[in-house]
Amino acid sequence: MAEWRRQGLKFAVLPTMGALHEGHLRLVSAALHRADRVIVTLFVNPKQFNSQADLAAYPRTEHEDAAKLAPLGAHILYAPDGAEMYPQGFATTVSVSGVSEGLCGAYRPGHFDGVATVVTKLFLQTGADLAFFGEKDFQQLHVVRRLARDLDIPIEIVACPTVREEDGLAMSSRNTRLSPSQRQAAPKLAAILLDAVARIAGGSPVDATIDEARSAMAAAGYARIEYLELRAEEDLAPMHRFDRPARLLVAAWLGETRLIDNVGIPAGQGVIRPAAA
Ligand code: PAF
Numbered sequence: 479m480a481e482w483r484r485q486g487l488k489f490a491v492l493p494t495m496g497a498l499h500e501g502h503l504r505l506v507s508a509a510l511h512r513a514d515r516v517i518v519t520l521f522v523n524p525k526q527f528n529s530q531a532d533l534a535a536y537p538r539t540e541h542e543d544a545a546k547l548a549p550l551g552a553h554i555l556y557a558p559d560g561a562e563m564y565p566q567g568f569a570t571t572v573s574v575s576g577v578s579e580g581l582c583g584a585y586r587p588g589h590f591d592g593v594a595t596v597v598t599k600l601f602l603q604t605g606a607d608l609a610f611f612g613e614k615d616f617q618q619l620h621v622v623r624r625l626a627r628d629l630d631i632p633i634e635i636v637a638c639p640t641v642r643e644e645d646g647l648a649m650s651s652r653n654t655r656l657s658p659s660q661r662q663a664a665p666k667l668a669a670i671l672l673d674a675v676a677r678i679a680g681g682s683p684v685d686a687t688i689d690e691a692r693s694a695m696a697a698a699g700y701a702r703i704e705y706l707e708l709r710a711e712e713d714l715a716p717m718h719r720f721d722r723p724a725r726l727l728v729a730a731w732l733g734e735t736r737l738i739d740n741v742g743i744p745a746g747q748g749v750i751r752p753a754a755a
Contacts, residue, residue: 479605482515489515489553490636491606493597496520496557497537497651498546501641505610506550508638517604518547520557525564526592537651556604563599572598574628577620577714581727582738585704590621597622601631609633614640614648616725616740620714640739642668648739655735664732666698667739671726675741678720684708685718688726695730702731711742 482489490513492505502518509516520543527533544555571591578590601609609626611619623635641649646668647661656664674691678684688706695703709716711723720743727740 479517483605487514488607489513489517489604490608490610491517491519491600491604491633492552492610493519493521493600494543495522495536495651496543497539497654498543499641499649499651499653501612501614501649503546503550504641505612505638506547506552508636509608509610510551512636513606513608515554516552517554517556517606518552519600519604520555521563521596521600523563523592523596524560525595526589528586528588535655537654563596571595572625572629574621574624577617577624580716581617581705581707581709581714582729583617585729590618593618594621594625598625598629598631601626601633606633608636610636610638612640613637613742614650614739616727617714646672648737650737652735652737656732660699660732660735663699664737667695667700667728667730667737668741670694670698671728671739671741675726675743678708678724678726679743684720695728700730700732704729704731704736706730 479489490509492509494502506516506518520540522536522538524533540557547555572594573591574594583590609622611622613619619635619637626633626635643649643665645665647653647665648668653661653664670691674687677687688708692703692706695706706726706728707716708720708724708726711725717724723745724743725740726743729736729738
């Protein structure tokens with residue numbers, strides 16, 4: 479990397495936990511488009527799992543991941559082990575307040591501290607100019623932007639749109655855990671989100687629309703809904719009226735698999751109702 483820097487090359491980092499799918503591969507392509515050199519990191523970060531069972535069940539497919547990356551032309555696959563990343567005596571946590579609270583932060587205590595700590599390390603270890611993240615983990619994107627800004631890390635955070643299966647299901651390493659019948663039910667989540675977003679953009683009241691979407695999710699087999707909330711695109715502030723660019727974000731369980739998704743509503747779309755007097 480020092481040599482790349484000496485040569486004046488621009489380089490990008492793409493942090494992953496492996497189990498790569500098309501969504502990751504699109505991030506690699508986007509990174510190759512913007513940077514001269516691309517580093518893909520692969521580290522299943524124990525610090526961001528708040529359940530040992532979830533950590534143990536996380537798919538580990540390092541050889542397949544390397545094979546998927548090879549034809550794309552990424553320059554380095556960096557796959558440290560736990561002791562390299564967190565050597566004996568490691569005692570530092572990067573904790574971002576504000577944007578990491580609520581949503582996933584409320585249901586996965588310590589998760590964003592783990593993400594912020596490892597991402598900070600990866601930024602500093604690689605010294606990359608650019609870092610690529612998917613919008614599917616929208617709250618994570620905000621956490622990462624905040625930490626880079628607050629810690630004066632000179633890196634541009636580039637957000638890439640969520641990549642979906644043909645039936646609308648957001649791609650995720652966790653989708654492999656769905657049974658065939660759950661896999662059939664899974665895309666209803668995106669369909670319900672899109673319908674709710676269209677209605678909110680068209681002027682339907684936010685809270686009532688969300689209540690209806692929750693009922694539709696329950697009917698589709700999502701027995702446990704952690705959250706379904708409208709938040710401001712800019713700073714994730716809770717919204718009960720659609721009066722600025724927004725995101726509808728969801729986390730819910732299908733059997734033993736936790737799925738997250740989100741859809742944006744740009745400003746100027748549909749009717750913006752004035753506040754009641
Ligand atoms: O999004 C992920 O896969 C992880 O949270 C990340 C950013 C690689 C940090 O471990």
